[in-house]
Amino acid sequence: MKELVVISGKGGTGKTSIVAAFAALAKNKVLCDADVDAADLHLIMDPKDSQHHDFQGGNRAIIDHDKCTECGLCIDLCRWDAINDHFEIDSIECEGCGVCVYFCPEEAIDFPIKTCGEWFISDTRFGPMVHARLGVAEANSGKLVTLVRQEAKNLSEEKGLDLILTDGPPGIGCPVIASIGGANAVLIVTEPTVSGEHDMDRVAQLAAHFRVPALVCVNKFDLNPDKTRDIEKYTREKNLTFLGQIPFDPIFTWAMVQGKTIVEFDSHSEGCKAVYELWGNISQILKI
Amino acid sequence: MIISIASGKGGTGKTTVATNLALSIDTDVQLLDCDVEEPNAHLFIHPIFEKIETITTPVPVVDEEKCNLCKKCSEICQFKAIMVIGETVLTFHELCHSCGGCMEVCPEGAITETGRELGIIERGHRNGLEFIHGRLRVGEAMSPPLIKKVRSFTRPDRLTIIDAPPGTSCPVIAAMKDVDFILLVTEPTPFGLNDLKLAVGAVNILKIPCGLVINRSDIGDENVKEYATKEDLPVLMEIPFDRQIAETYSRGEALVEVMSEWKEKFLELYHRIEEIVR
Numbered sequence: 001m002k003e004l005v006v007i008s009g010k011g012g013t014g015k016t017s018i019v020a021a022f023a024a025l026a027k028n029k030v031l032c033d034a035d036v037d038a039a040d041l042h043l044i045m046d047p048k049d050s051q052h053h054d055f056q057g058g059n060r061a062i063i064d065h066d067k068c069t070e071c072g073l074c075i076d077l078c079r080w081d082a083i084n085d086h087f088e089i090d091s092i093e094c095e096g097c098g099v100c101v102y103f104c105p106e107e108a109i110d111f112p113i114k115t116c117g118e119w120f121i122s123d124t125r126f127g128p129m130v131h132a133r134l135g136v137a138e139a140n141s142g143k144l145v146t147l148v149r150q151e152a153k154n155l156s157e158e159k160g161l162d163l164i165l166t167d168g169p170p171g172i173g174c175p176v177i178a179s180i181g182g183a184n185a186v187l188i189v190t191e192p193t194v195s196g197e198h199d200m201d202r203v204a205q206l207a208a209h210f211r212v213p214a215l216v217c218v219n220k221f222d223l224n225p226d227k228t229r230d231i232e233k234y235t236r237e238k239n240l241t242f243l244g245q246i247p248f249d250p251i252f253t254w255a256m257v258q259g260k261t262i263v264e265f266d267s268h269s270e271g272c273k274a275v276y277e278l279w280g281n282i283s284q285i286l287k288i
Numbered sequence: 289m290i291i292s293i294a295s296g297k298g299g300t301g302k303t304t305v306a307t308n309l310a311l312s313i314d315t316d317v318q319l320l321d322c323d324v325e326e327p328n329a330h331l332f333i334h335p336i337f338e339k340i341e342t343i344t345t346p347v348p349v350v351d352e353e354k355c356n357l358c359k360k361c362s363e364i365c366q367f368k369a370i371m372v373i374g375e376t377v378l379t380f381h382e383l384c385h386s387c388g389g390c391m392e393v394c395p396e397g398a399i400t401e402t403g404r405e406l407g408i409i410e411r412g413h414r415n416g417l418e419f420i421h422g423r424l425r426v427g428e429a430m431s432p433p434l435i436k437k438v439r440s441f442t443r444p445d446r447l448t449i450i451d452a453p454p455g456t457s458c459p460v461i462a463a464m465k466d467v468d469f470i471l472l473v474t475e476p477t478p479f480g481l482n483d484l485k486l487a488v489g490a491v492n493i494l495k496i497p498c499g500l501v502i503n504r505s506d507i508g509d510e511n512v513k514e515y516a517t518k519e520d521l522p523v524l525m526e527i528p529f530d531r532q533i534a535e536t537y538s539r540g541e542a543l544v545e546v547m548s549e550w551k552e553k554f555l556e557l558y559h560r561i562e563e564i565v566r
Contacts, residue, residue, distance in 0.1 A: 011298010037455035097387030171325035194540035224538035
């Protein structure tokens with residue numbers, strides 16, 4: 001079983017549209033949406049018959065005002081300034097560290113487990129899919145990403161599928177770290193802009209840090225061909241695999257508006273031909 | 289006044305709006321790039337950096353001589369960052385959230401703190417514009433403490449513009465909490481709308497007034513505008529898709545400095561925000 005995780009550093013470079021197109025081309029796979037913070041893959045995949053599960057991400061402290069003597073110890077100990085002078089805990093600031101709970105002399109602070117999201121196993125027209133939704137303003141996205149990837153792995157073993165195709169989050173922080181560890185390869189989708197180049201460099205360093213081989217493709221390459229060449233040169237210097245490039249093509253937006261992959265929308269378009277070629281290269285590299 | 293520029297979905301144009309807004313206003317402005325995972329605003333502002341500092345977060349160090357292996361530290365730790373295994377105490381600094389619980393609970397006073405590097409903060413200026421950004425260390429998972437540190441440089445006597453990270457979870461909240469206005473940048477596509485709804489959910493939790501900028505406003509469909517009308521969200525600016533704008537961006541040039549007609553439009557955006565906040 002192989003896992004390919006599509007990431008980008010910079011947001012909005014086309015990760016999800018490309019994963020959706022790969023979903024239409026790849027055989028025997030599980031789809032996994034690890035962008036739990038702002039998940040979009042389901043908008044194209046149209047998941048059905050979902051099994052729903054709650055995600056319990058951690059605990060949150062709540063003060064019982066009947067027991068509280070307002071001694072102030074919790075306020076002194078809290079490093080997040082989450083407790084105000086009225087001994088109310090700001091649930092957004094609370095880190096769930098439990099220090100106030102442990103030290104409260106009156107045992108006046110409860111520490112219930114909090115449901116902070118949900119995850120699903122669904123059927124799609126391209127095969128099974130594991131996806132999730134982190135509650136708005138919640139923490140612990142890394143933990144939910146780890147859970148979703150583990151469920152995708154279990155599902156692939158159970159059903160004898162050879163590939164997990166994972167749509168990753170933007171950035172280089174907690175959810176991205178949780179998305180790439182142990183993957184066979186990451187595909188970094190970038191764009192030929194100063195920010196695309198800058199962010200690709202950082203996320204490529206992250207992949208190297210966790211020893212995951214990185215493949216790079218440039219989306220909308222014709223917006224700035226010089227920058228595309230700079231990126232290609234960079235990949236050679238860093239011993240990354242330059243996988244190919246996709247032209248700017250409005251069919252990505254048109255297909256999305258209709259809830260289709262670009263392969264279904266117009267398989268003869270320039271954008272789609274480029275994606276076919278990318279997928280061919282990936283299949284060879286991953287031996288799938 | 290503090291204005292935070294956020295989006296839900298990545299790549300909708302937060303940095304374009306934040307940098308061009310900052311460059312269009314003539315009064316004292318500071319721009320804080322709080323997208324510390326992938327900071328990009330400096331690529332368009334081209335600031336001269338004068339100060340650079342490394343930011344750390346406290347993590348425990350155990351004095352094995354003093355430790356009596358009572359395990360209280362591992363019991364209090366919610367993040368499995370400190371564990372007693374056999375005759376030794378193991379600390380996992382990358383998992384530590386810096387709550388200080390282990391140090392507080394240790395009856396032998398065997399725990400002190402050292403720093404784990406979160407990243408750096410660079411401060412500088414470009415003409416009258418004060419520029420500050422954080423750069424998360426590659427491999428560091430936790431961005432909110434660095435974002436809060438960047439925000440600690442907010443000066444109440446200035447207009448502060450914050451370039452927030454994408455998403456709707458804790459890093460975004462750290463960049464949007466306690467501001468006067470949130471400007472949500474979106475695009476009129478199904479992904480844009482889906483993530484806009486999530487971002488509006490976050491804004492509603494924080495109870496902060498907000499408005500929209502619709503970027504690439506002539507692609508996609510009408511659903512974002514219908515949603516804005518239904519939810520009573522003011523659309524404060526629309527930026528059409530224009531290859532010249534995209535190419536200007538790709539080279540690291542600010543729109544208002546290449547296509548000067550945009551300066552007026554960004555100034556008007558600022559005045560509309562001022563009116564709402566007042």
